[in-house]
Amino acid sequence: MKDIDGRAVAKALREEVAAAAERLREGGTVPTLAVVVPTDDEGTAWYVRSIAKTAGKLGLDCRVVQLEEPGRDEIVAKLQELSADPEVHGVICQTPLPEGVSLAEVGWYISPFKDVDGANSESLGRLAQGRRTFAPATSAAVLELLRHEGVRLEGARAVVVGRSTVVGKPAALLLVNESATVTVCHSRTKELAAVCREADVLVAAVGRPRMIGAEFVKPGAVVIDVGTNPTPDGGLVGDVDYEAVAPLASAITPVPGGVGPVTTMLLLRNTVEAARLALEHP
């Protein structure tokens, strides 16, 4: 078994992003990510601070736009304002959203050109069509880790556990586009462990701590754990029971230190890319 070192993958990306950001700054453009935060959730605040800190180190500006108990219309207005602001290149909207507001709906108001976390239905549709677009960063991180490990996806059986719009479905579509044979599982799947054991590549994105045990994993499978479940002591634990699964897997992402750091880096890479595209196609 081999740990897939997300921090090392992030480090390689970091240099690429920092270099691209520097080239843009030399040309007078400061690549800028705007993060709309419609919640006072502490976990979200922690995550946003970590994005802002990493952005700063890499030469990007990060505008954190905190909204106090906003309604749907206030969130939409802010996303539209930022989408129209020529000094902003990437726009993301954090969750959780207020009761009755869905990211799928408000995400539409993020310009597809600035939609660096793939929240707009237009972006998701282009992804499904196999066209160039910004994919949701977490799903893109899954693919980036697999690519970095040299995992052959063509013809491989991939099983994605979880069918959310932000992770499970886009990860499945990306894997289909890479010619894997892809199965999407979820809470209604029968004999889930048996279905998961069909996987050469198993992607866990359910949000249930340590749910995926040894009986879910075919010996030699590659396991990507998207889960980031908070523990009572303030730590994080994945959807995969790492201790039980690691001896079986040929490679596995730890939590923390797997998908997370790569996700943040891809958000920033997308922002730099959006800034570059804005210059080329004003």
Next chain:
Amino acid sequence: MKDIDGRAVAKALREEVAAAAERLREGGTVPTLAVVVPTDDEGTAWYVRSIAKTAGKLGLDCRVVQLEEPGRDEIVAKLQELSADPEVHGVICQTPLPEGVSLAEVGWYISPFKDVDGANSESLGRLAQGRRTFAPATSAAVLELLRHEGVRLEGARAVVVGRSTVVGKPAALLLVNESATVTVCHSRTKELAAVCREADVLVAAVGRPRMIGAEFVKPGAVVIDVGTNPTPDGGLVGDVDYEAVAPLASAITPVPGGVGPVTTMLLLRNTVEAARLALEHP
């Protein structure tokens, strides 16, 4: 084994669509479908004539817009013009398209409000998000037939063979939204027959005549054949080897007389729905 009678399903839909069209006409609105035909392909011409004929019988207008050797820009301009025309409620673009032009790209110029065959990436993204939208009519017909047969999809294993943007992927997304456990197979899938044998519901959308034989089908499975491959004698044959598979399946769609008639009817139902929405939200 039971034949799933697509013509009977279409007949039930037909009465619903005709009644809705009549209500609209009584209110002074003639529900109108525009079909852009950018090819002189004989199969396409035949299909378009059959849509126009059925539309007429149901009280819809059908405008066939034949383009002679058009370039990409001419097709786009026509789709934009029809999207802006208040007397047109549904717009579809037939294939094959000229070399180098893709439906995924030109489909974007069909207004999502008139996109009755789900060609716009926005429509496909909304479908992936599980939101209300016009799905590609063929993929919607697969679900309509399963619903009509009372096939329980929640927790069922569904296998879709084919990953096209117009059928395979949207059918897979619709099945996931219905809580099936869905596997997408394609030309790179290894041991395709074995994977297909896992299916309680098998959807064949490959475009290869009689490719799916008995060894692909678990006894008792429901088989939906999306294939419409022309035969030398001017007939149609499916992707499924009907004679070999029918004795195994619990239910199967014949070709012709399965998915095809339902697809046409759903296009027309979507057009009437688009006309109704245009009245309600002008």
